[in-house]
Amino acid sequence: MEKIQTIISKEWAEVFKNRLVLFSVAFLPLVFIAVPVVTVVAAGSLEGAAMEEFGGEGIPGAETLCQGMNAAECGEVFMLNIYSLMFMILPVAIPVTIAAYSIVGEKTTRSLEPLLATPITTSELLAGKALAAIIPAVVATWVSYLIYVALMRYLASAAAFRHLLDPLWLIAIFIVGPLLTLLAVSVATMISARVSDPRVAEQLSMVVIVPLILAIVGQSTGLFLFDRQLILIAAVVVALLDAVLLVLTVQAFQRETILTRWK
Amino acid sequence: MIQTENLTKRFDEQVAVESLTLEIAAGEVFGFLGPNGAGKTTTVRMLTCLIAPSAGRAVVAGCRLGEEDREIRRNVGILTETPGLYERLSAERNLVIFAHLYEVEDVAGQVEKYLRMLGLWSRRQDPAGTFSKGMKQKLAIARSLLHEPRLLFLDEPTAGLDPEASRLVRDFVTELKEQGRTIFLTTHNLDEAERLCDRIGVINTHLLVVDTPAELRRQLFGRQVVFHLGNDPDGFLSMVQEMSAVRHAQTRDNKLVLALEDPEADNPEIVRRLAAAGAEIQFVGELKHSLEDVYLQLVQTE
Numbered sequence: 368m369e370k371i372q373t374i375i376s377k378e379w380a381e382v383f384k385n386r387l388v389l390f391s392v393a394f395l396p397l398v399f400i401a402v403p404v405v406t407v408v409a410a411g412s413l414e415g416a417a418m419e420e421f422g423g424e425g426i427p428g429a430e431t432l433c434q435g436m437n438a439a440e441c442g443e444v445f446m447l448n449i450y451s452l453m454f455m456i457l458p459v460a461i462p463v464t465i466a467a468y469s470i471v472g473e474k475t476t477r478s479l480e481p482l483l484a485t486p487i488t489t490s491e492l493l494a495g496k497a498l499a500a501i502i503p504a505v506v507a508t509w510v511s512y513l514i515y516v517a518l519m520r521y522l523a524s525a526a527a528f529r530h531l532l533d534p535l536w537l538i539a540i541f542i543v544g545p546l547l548t549l550l551a552v553s554v555a556t557m558i559s560a561r562v563s564d565p566r567v568a569e570q571l572s573m574v575v576i577v578p579l580i581l582a583i584v585g586q587s588t589g590l591f592l593f594d595r596q597l598i599l600i601a602a603v604v605v606a607l608l609d610a611v612l613l614v615l616t617v618q619a620f621q622r623e624t625i626l627t628r629w630k
Numbered sequence: 631m632i633q634t635e636n637l638t639k640r641f642d643e644q645v646a647v648e649s650l651t652l653e654i655a656a657g658e659v660f661g662f663l664g665p666n667g668a669g670k671t672t673t674v675r676m677l678t679c680l681i682a683p684s685a686g687r688a689v690v691a692g693c694r695l696g697e698e699d700r701e702i703r704r705n706v707g708i709l710t711e712t713p714g715l716y717e718r719l720s721a722e723r724n725l726v727i728f729a730h731l732y733e734v735e736d737v738a739g740q741v742e743k744y745l746r747m748l749g750l751w752s753r754r755q756d757p758a759g760t761f762s763k764g765m766k767q768k769l770a771i772a773r774s775l776l777h778e779p780r781l782l783f784l785d786e787p788t789a790g791l792d793p794e795a796s797r798l799v800r801d802f803v804t805e806l807k808e809q810g811r812t813i814f815l816t817t818h819n820l821d822e823a824e825r826l827c828d829r830i831g832v833i834n835t836h837l838l839v840v841d842t843p844a845e846l847r848r849q850l851f852g853r854q855v856v857f858h859l860g861n862d863p864d865g866f867l868s869m870v871q872e873m874s875a876v877r878h879a880q881t882r883d884n885k886l887v888l889a890l891e892d893p894e895a896d897n898p899e900i901v902r903r904l905a906a907a908g909a910e911i912q913f914v915g916e917l918k919h920s921l922e923d924v925y926l927q928l929v930q931t932e
Contacts, residue, residue, distance in 0.1 A: 369730065370730070370731055373730040373731055377716065377719075377727045380719055380723060381716050381718050381719055384718040384719075385718070476714060476716070477710070477714040478715065478716060480680065480710045480714055481708065481710050481714045481728070481773065482714075482731070483680055484678050484679075484680055484703060484706075484710070485703060485728065485732055486703040486704045486731070488700070623680075623681045623682060626681060627641065
């Protein structure tokens with residue numbers, strides 16, 4: 368356990384000295400908090416009729432989403448639904464940047480060989496590296512989501528705020544989020560084994576975000592609406608993918624392979 | 631300290647090291663020479679458990695390779711071909727990380743000891759990336775010693791260093807030798823190998839030869855004595871060739887070059903006979919072959 372802690376603290380000390388990584392970890396959550404705040408405040412300043420027009424007719428799936436709400440509340444719920452879903456991007460985007468720099472960085476500085484020559488086991492090393500990427504991503508997601516919810520308590524209508532407390536979003540952020548983080552780290556680790564530039568690793572690993580963007584598009588166009596059942600199915604699918612990818616990542620992360628084939 | 635028996639490493643069809651059988655005693659400085667791609671680094675990586683051998687056996691620092699790898703890693707230190715430092719982190723932080731990974735008990739004490747010993751204490755808070763090549767190499771050496779290994783692998787420790795930094799590193803290796811540590815040194819610098827090593831092994835995928843530098847010279851070239859003459863040496867060539875002590879004789883410019891079994895015993899008689907035959911002997915000396923001559927002879931005749 369001490370060795371895992373050493374790896375984590377080493378990764379953080381090194382990775383967070385990289386401005387690009389620091390920027391993505393700090394800046395993305397701020398953006399994801401700021402956008403809903405600005406939108407909700409702006410929506411609140413709209414004339415009642417305009418908001419009702421948007422909430423009354425322009426909402427895909429309004430009949431399911433807005434039962435017992437007026438048109439303005441329905442509009443807010445619709446917006447917050449999309450913003451909440453956008454928070455699911457954070458647990459993917461943040462660890463990809465950290466993992467890509469952490470693993471490819473070791474390759475470019477050739478620091479893996481002395482590291483692997485110590486009595487650390489491969490699983491300790493892998494766990495340290497993975498946790499160093501997972502922990503900041505999960506913490507940043509949870510903290511920024513809690514800040515977002517707290518702000519909405521004062522800025523959004525009571526009906527819209529109640530909707531944010533739906534178990535659907537709690538499962539999404541607090542369970543599916545970490546599972547997505549693990550998925551992103553596994554993908555980033557495997558891609559990092561094949562490339563020698565952290566930026567390339569980061570960009571390729573970002574492919575994990577594509578299904579999330581499609582989900583946001585689907586939600587905003589009314590193609591489908593996220594409900595508890597759908598989010599639970601997503602949790603199971605991502606967990607299964609995690610299990611498979613974890614096995615593949617551990618197989619790819621063999622000392623000899625790293626030293627002789629990671630070019 | 632190291633025993634290997636038919637240690638072999640193949641990468642797919644490519645044989646990197648073939649049937650390496652070697653024994654290195656405790657306290658010995660062993661030089662491992664060979665051309666690029668000869669298998670030096672692969673051997674070091676096998677013996678430090680970084681890669682697994684394809685065949686053969688080895689005992690390193692009293693532990694069986696492939697069975698007690700973690701224990702081997704605890705007991706050996708390695709200076710890799712490139713320093714591989716965390717360049718954004720301070721020198722001290724670099725060492726603290728490795729002290730923890732090597733399970734060092736007194737982390738702060740050991741880090742301070744080696745930073746001071748290698749003259750890096752005043753720069754301990756500076757990022758390793760700001761160091762010169764020589765300083766980086768010294769920091770990497772410090773890292774390899776934190777857990778006080780009795781066996782140290784140094785993979786080309788002076789490669790790419792300027793003469794001053796090379797000398798500092800060599801002096802430090804000498805100091806480590808005096809402390810009784812066993813050192814396995816790979817190098818392309820033959821002068822360095824000659825100065826530092828008790829024995830030398832030359833590898834070109836398979837081990838060509840192992841011995842002391844002096845014995846290698848003797849085996850390959852015998853002992854050669856040069857007689858500088860004031861008159862034409864060709865006139866004396868047939869006479870010396872007939873002498874039983876002379877294994878081989880040739881002339882070069884105004885010199886007679888004779889290969890002898892025992893120059894100390896044979897020289898007086900040769901001098902007497904040459905003088906009696908009218909040779910004007912100006913100077914007599916032993917022809918010294920450099921380790922480079924030995925190395926090139928071995929590798930080129932492979």
